[in-house]
Amino acid sequence: MNRSRRVLASLLATTCLVAGVGTASAQVDPASPGSAGAGDPYFPDYGNGGYDVIHYRVHDRIGFNRGRLTGRTTVRATATQALSRFNLDMMLKVRSVTVDGEQATFRKPNRHELQVTPADPIAEGEVFEVRVKYAGTPKNREWNGEDVWLGNRREVVAMGEPQIAAWWFAANDHPSDKATFDISINVAKKKKVIANGELQEVRKGKERNTWHWRAAEPMAPYLAFFGAGSFALDRGRTATGLPYAYAVSRQLRKKQRTKAFRFLQTTPKVLAFLEEWLGDYPFSTTGGLVTGLDVNFALENQTRPTYPYTGGAGSSWLVAHELAHQWFGDKVAVQNWRDIWLNEGLATYFETLWADNYGWSTPQKWLLSEWGSYPRTFWKLKIGDPGGNRMFDYPVYQRGGMAVQALRQRIGDTDFKALLRAWVTDREHGSVEDFIALAEETSGEDLEGFFDAWLFSSTRPARTVANGLS
Numbered sequence: 072m073n074r075s076r077r078v079l080a081s082l083l084a085t086t087c088l089v090a091g092v093g094t095a096s097a098q099v100d101p102a103s104p105g106s107a108g109a110g111d112p113y114f115p116d117y118g119n120g121g122y123d124v125i126h127y128r129v130h131d132r133i134g135f136n137r138g139r140l141t142g143r144t145t146v147r148a149t150a151t152q153a154l155s156r157f158n159l160d161m162m163l164k165v166r167s168v169t170v171d172g173e174q175a176t177f178r179k180p181n182r183h184e185l186q187v188t189p190a191d192p193i194a195e196g197e198v199f200e201v202r203v204k205y206a207g208t209p210k211n212r213e214w215n216g217e218d219v220w221l222g223n224r225r226e227v228v229a230m231g232e233p234q235i236a237a238w239w240f241a242a243n244d245h246p247s248d249k250a251t252f253d254i255s256i257n258v259a260k261k262k263k264v265i266a267n268g269e270l271q272e273v274r275k276g277k278e279r280n281t282w283h284w285r286a287a288e289p290m291a292p293y294l295a296f297f298g299a300g301s302f303a304l305d306r307g308r309t310a311t312g313l314p315y316a317y318a319v320s321r322q323l324r325k326k327q328r329t330k331a332f333r334f335l336q337t338t339p340k341v342l343a344f345l346e347e348w349l350g351d352y353p354f355s356t357t358g359g360l361v362t363g364l365d366v367n368f369a370l371e372n373q374t375r376p377t378y379p380y381t382g383g384a385g386s387s388w389l390v391a392h393e394l395a396h397q398w399f400g401d402k403v404a405v406q407n408w409r410d411i412w413l414n415e416g417l418a419t420y421f422e423t424l425w426a427d428n429y430g431w432s433t434p435q436k437w438l439l440s441e442w443g444s445y446p447r448t449f450w451k452l453k454i455g456d457p458g459g460n461r462m463f464d465y466p467v468y469q470r471g472g473m474a475v476q477a478l479r480q481r482i483g484d485t486d487f488k489a490l491l492r493a494w495v496t497d498r499e500h501g502s503v504e505d506f507i508a509l510a511e512e513t514s515g516e517d518l519e520g521f522f523d524a525w526l527f528s529s530t531r532p533a534r535t536v537a538n539g540l541s
């Protein structure tokens with residue numbers, strides 16, 4: 072969805088309402104509350120109903136000593152129903168809320184939800200602006216049994232999946248609602264901030280600076296991030312003219328920092344490899360952050376993945392994984408969290424192809440060797456619907472990547488490449504069902520048995536030609 076269409080829709084809706092006034096037969100839906108969740112089958116309270124976010128403007132101030140975050144988020148959204156009230160997701164204590172500049176009443180029915188009642192109801196199709204002010208200590212705030220905030224007295228990185236957004240901005244926190252972002256983070260002068268998109272300016276104050284980054288391409292809330300700390304920052308353009316920003320934590324020793332930069336500098340080479348398969352890189356800037364925090368995962372934050380310190384050379388498979396996610400997960404976001412195989416299976420596959428590119432195997436040899444090497448328990452998880460607490464289990468990745476290679480073997484290289492290109496072109500979201508339908512359409516084959524065996528069964532797929540195991 073782009074902005075001009077939304078504005079048009081809103082104008083049309085307004086026109087209809089005006090035209091309806093005074094005619095006895097006019098039927099205007101009475102305003103009702105937007106739902107407290109986006110309807111995700113795994114996480115019913117993630118996201119919200121009744122509106123669609125266009126843009127977030129986030130201003131946060133980070134205090135390192137006490138771990139405090141003080142901020143305000145302006146959310147511009149289109150009402151998709153007549154709203155008497157609506158929810159946002161916000162884990163911190165809320166100080167005030169306005170809707171279109173007017174004080175709104177609000178309450179926190181629980182730690183995760185913020186319920187906002189505007190002074191006047193919002194008409195369907197109307198574009199409205201909510202401003203939420205909040206403050207608190209994001210660390211040790213748990214939701215769904217998870218304490219997701221990463222930071223110490225020297226460095227903070229707001230990254231997480233599926234949860235992180237509500238810990239630092241007022242969000243409609245579900246991947247089905249993408250929006251553009253302005254992210255401004257205020258820190259002490261000696262700190263730097265890196266976030267998604269492009270750096271707009273550093274507003275200099277006496278003791279503190281505000282770093283303003285802009286993500287001009289629609290983004291799922293969990294993919295928005297920032298890192299604040301003592302960073303070595305390298306910004307420039309790749310050989311093909313793509314702006315990049317690499318940041319490496321100064322908590323790492325000098326030798327480690329050199330390795331970390333070398334690791335980040337594989338980005339253009341990996342992108343070129345992925346572009347051969349998938350077409351143009353979907354965003355206008357790239358880069359990455361190597362954090363000095365003790366983090367046990369990397370994350371595909373849009374345009375700028377965050378990596379733990381990995382030890383440098385030889386680990387570019389991780390870059391391949393996170394950059395493959397720029398297409399699978401970021402450009403094409405999951406419709407619901409149940410669709411996680413689309414992210415992790417495809418990213419694992421391209422991570423494997425990248426390694427293959429270095430000549431240690433062919434992908435089909437890899438598949439057959441993997442297929443033969445796991446115990447029965449590995450095959451128990453139905454990766455097409457793994458459950459909310461098992462989305463990031465090893466089989467979602469490994470069986471997931473194997474399923475992709477099996478599909479390639481089953482439908483052939485030509486159809487496989489056409490399928491992937493079609494999947495990542497002109498699409499902002501997708502479900503596993505959509506992917507299966509497109510695979511069948513592209514190949515002209517009935518693939519129900521194939522996908523049942525690979526995604527929806529609790530046993531190892533039989534070694535048959537139909538299952539891509541020849």
Ligand SMILES: [Zn+2]
Binds near residue numbers: 392414415418
């Ligand atoms: Zn991944």
